[in-house]
Amino acid sequence: MRRSSSTVVVVAGEQAGRVVSGLDGLHNVRAVTRQDRTPEEFAELVRRGGMTYIVHDDDPLADVADAWVDFFEESSPAGRLEVAVEEAVGALRAGRLELPDYYIVLDPEEMPATRRHWWLGVLAGAAPSRVVPAPSSAARVADALGRLAAGRWWPEDTAGWLRGLPRAVPDRVGLPGGTVP
Template sequence: MRRLGSTVVVVAGDRAAEVVSGLDGLHNVRAILRGERPAAEVTESVSRASATYVVHDADPLAEVGGAWVDFFDGNAPTGGLEVAIETALAGLRSERLILPDYYVVLDPDDLAPTRRHWWLGVLAGAAPTRVAPAPAAVASVAETLGHLAAGRWWPADLEGWLRGLPKVVPDRVGLPGEPSLRGL
């Protein structure tokens, strides 16, 4: 999976587009809004951008996260999570999608429990320093960008990790005896 020269940050949450647009113009920040564009088009824009931080709101794992939440909340059709995983893997392999260096999750305390577990359990469990919570305010996210810590990248076996997500249960992420997010 490709990594870029800029630090790529996905801002996620209900007010992500508003916050991302507010970051445009900050020194060393290039903000890219998804709008109605397909994810592959946003990936192309992100790949061409030149700045210390490239910040956008087009989460490459959005469909997987939504399907994971629906799977554990009992709102998904059989096989929906697996289809989302395989679709994401195909996009990552073809480089139509690129994993960000970091996720900034806006107002995680306001999220439904299973959604919060996706962000702060599943994703943070796979790469602890790669997921940062922040209030949904431009100034807060700008400050968060300046304090992002280096750490382990996403799992080396990305396919195994993603395909193991149906076994990663909310409220049990990281507990002894549960499937390890790092080893998946």
């Protein structure tokens, strides 16, 4: 898959679709929501870019995030997290899945604890400047877009990082002993 020349930003959270729609029309921002598009149609739309920022609401790691949360809340069948991880690894290798440049996470303080640890622990621990919390407001997200900082990219060994997620313990991620390398 050819990577977009635009800066790709995923807006995540309960109000993501509404907030992304509210960004439509901003200078240098193409705001798109997944809606009823197929994954292939949506990926092509994002790849085409055409603006400085492509902002959307389709988290490529959503299945992994849900499985990780359920794994630690003990509310999923055995193996669900491992299956979600292997599907993501396969999609990354095949070019069907691409990690965004940034995540803007809406209202993380209002999320259940384990979900909040996914965003501000697991993902932010992997690439601290790539995960930005913001209120559920198009104006505040637009402001956050203007303040995105460069920083470490996602782990080079993305497959190894994803496969280590069952050892990335909520409340411990980022602390000594919080994950097993």
